[in-house]
Amino acid sequence: MKILVTGGAGYIGSHAVRRLVTAGFEVVVIDNLSKGHKVALPSECKLYVEDLKNQEKIYDILSIEKVDAVMHFSASIEVGESMKDPIHFYENNVRNTINLLLAMTRAGVNKIIFSSTAAVFGDPEEVPMKEDSKKAPTNVYGRTKLMMETIIKDLASVGNLNYGILRYFNAAGADDSGDIGEDHDPETHLIPLILQVPLKQRDKIFVFGRDYPTKDGTCIRDYIHVNDLADAHILVLEKILDAKVNCEYNLGSGNGYSVNEVIAMCEEVVGMPINTEEAPRRAGDAPILVADPSLLKKELGWEQKYNLRKIISSSWKWHKSHPRGYNI
Ligand code: UFG
Numbered sequence: 001m002k003i004l005v006t007g008g009a010g011y012i013g014s015h016a017v018r019r020l021v022t023a024g025f026e027v028v029v030i031d032n033l034s035k036g037h038k039v040a041l042p043s044e045c046k047l048y049v050e051d052l053k054n055q056e057k058i059y060d061i062l063s064i065e066k067v068d069a070v071m072h073f074s075a076s077i078e079v080g081e082s083m084k085d086p087i088h089f090y091e092n093n094v095r096n097t098i099n100l101l102l103a104m105t106r107a108g109v110n111k112i113i114f115s116s117t118a119a120v121f122g123d124p125e126e127v128p129m130k131e132d133s134k135k136a137p138t139n140v141y142g143r144t145k146l147m148m149e150t151i152i153k154d155l156a157s158v159g160n161l162n163y164g165i166l167r168y169f170n171a172a173g174a175d176d177s178g179d180i181g182e183d184h185d186p187e188t189h190l191i192p193l194i195l196q197v198p199l200k201q202r203d204k205i206f207v208f209g210r211d212y213p214t215k216d217g218t219c220i221r222d223y224i225h226v227n228d229l230a231d232a233h234i235l236v237l238e239k240i241l242d243a244k245v246n247c248e249y250n251l252g253s254g255n256g257y258s259v260n261e262v263i264a265m266c267e268e269v270v271g272m273p274i275n276t277e278e279a280p281r282r283a284g285d286a287p288i289l290v291a292d293p294s295l296l297k298k299e300l301g302w303e304q305k306y307n308l309r310k311i312i313s314s315s316w317k318w319h320k321s322h323p324r325g326y327n328i
Pocket of ligand 1: 289
């Protein structure tokens, strides 16, 4: 079976590509390398450096490669940037997904796994969040992802598509090999930023808000290892390749950790204290985001393999050996 992976050179995409190759799939990647890293890709996969805005090129690739399904990771992902430059997000996320879907329809490819996000829920009314929890995104990024989910579901409803939608909570960690991991520019995510303190790349970590209605006043998130995410993709892929079915799952561990708890676990893993400083709340942050992953467990037998300690240990291994990311 051959799978086309968009955004395969990115953080989550590259871990999924590795898992696909290991599971015996042939993998073709489309990535414009604006954020992705060519070196993150295994030699077994074929890379097309292309942008999804070029529908004809995508159609040509799909026609040549004759893939069985598409995993669609590529997107703009920074929430803060989405509020400053919304049109870029609508172009890069919504328009480019429509391009991809049009190219797929023309090439007769009708199975897609779509990377969605907990950001589609906005401020949750219930925690943990189930698949049918109310979706009311509070930022442009989340709105673009919800729009893309809707478009995919509408195409499926007229029989043109089979889909698997996975809504990620807080992806973190790195492959156990220590040779692929998180390398964003700029970095905005909590765990890599905390680990920059023991790496002496920053003096301290700012804690954005200590006055939230949570057990210690800091925000609670559901951190999930990037390989646990990748495993879920393989399970969902097998499901939609096997049968003409559609499915959507929330993909998190089901456990919430506060910012303070994450910092404390980083201190334990690296074996040294980490300086912190209280800072104002970051606009748009919900107090608590935790997934209910029971549907994924029940229907596909997915299990989380990495707890928070393992997530942070894997991240530390990667950052220690690659303090400047893929620039070593
Ligand atoms: N935080 C700090 N200090 C920092 C960075 C982050 O206190 O320097 C806090 C944030 O306020 C938040 C928590 O750490 O409470 C996690 O923040 P991240 O930026 O690591 O992640 P987010 O929860 O904001 O967002 C991530 C992804 C989104 C996705 C969301 C889903 O970046 O794309 O998870 O839960 F939508």
